[in-house]
Amino acid sequence: MKIALLGYGKMGKTIEQIAINRGHEIVLTIDKNDSDYDISQADVAIDFSIPTVAFNNISKCLNNNVPVISGTTGWLDHYDEAVALCKEKNGAFIYASNYSLGVNIFFELNKTLAKMMSTLKQYNISMEEIHHTQKLDAPSGTAISLAEDVIAQNANYKGWKLDEGDETTIPIVAKRIEDVPGTHTVAYDSEVDTINIEHIAHNRQGFALGAVVAAEWIIGKAGVFTMNDVLNIG
Ligand SMILES: NC(=O)C1=CN([C@@H]2O[C@H](COP(=O)(O)OP(=O)(O)OC[C@H]3O[C@@H](n4cnc5c(N)ncnc54)[C@H](OP(=O)(O)O)[C@@H]3O)[C@@H](O)[C@H]2O)C=CC1
Ligand SMILES: O=C(O)C1=N[C@H](C(=O)O)C[C@H](O)C1
DSSP: OEEEEEOOSHHHHHHHHHHHHTTOEEEEEEOTTOOSOOOTTOSEEEEOOOHHHHHHHHHHHHHTTOOEEEOOOSOGGGHHHHHHHHHHHTOEEEEOSOOOHHHHHHHHHHHHHHHHHTTOTTOEEEEEEEEOTTOOSSSOHHHHHHHHHHHHHOTTOOEEEESOOBTTEEEEEEEEOTTOOOEEEEEEEOSSOEEEEEEEOSSSHHHHHHHHHHHHHHTTOOEEEOHHHHHTOO
């Protein structure tokens, strides 16, 4: 498979190693100074860039009939436009806030726990995410997915907010500590106890492998998909 890497930073470079080990070829790597690139030589594109350019990268792929896997977070105000463009072009597109198998299992655990807790008003929920100090967005895309999944299961919660919450708003605390690849905790506190579920990434390999598996999976398909489709879970 011929892969274009849109964004060649920490994730782009980790994906490159895994893709080559799985027998794929990297035909294009794009960083910020190369905005006028030819994507048409690629069988699939993998975008791990920055929030302000992700939608342009995705649009370029869809306009050139190249399936695109996006892991960039912090651009979701344009997600519906990407979905509409994908449908208009009969293209193929996946966005996931987190491509690791472990986090996708954690997402399912979070939904199940949220459903169980939805009738137990004595528990207050809070979330925390910890990432490295270069991260541009807060809260993380994964934390937003976790919060939205709780809101879908528990009618008591209507939204989420960075740092502060109230009875109907889930607080998400974002901490930045050097070299942390990504830690997410969902906590339910009552007067008598606390229930925590937590995912700790030890490195970026899990995110990168998931993105390459998604790229292998999407070839020959048309539509807007999620990691639940790729992993056949949920
Ligand atoms: N979904 C998931 O599983 C995961 C998602 N992420 C997300 O992926 C994104 C990238 O993360 P990470 O690799 O750690 O970040 P990095 O900052 O290490 O890499 C981003 C790269 O994008 C480059 N870039 C800037 N402008 C453009 C452009 N116009 N086109 C293409 N590339 C450009 C940057 O170049 P320069 O440095 O020169 O600006 C940089 O090399 C983030 O949004 C992060 O949140 C991260 C891990 C897992
Ligand atoms: O920026 C990162 O590094 C990560 N970003 C993603 C997010 O925002 O959830 C996924 C992972 O936690 C690493």
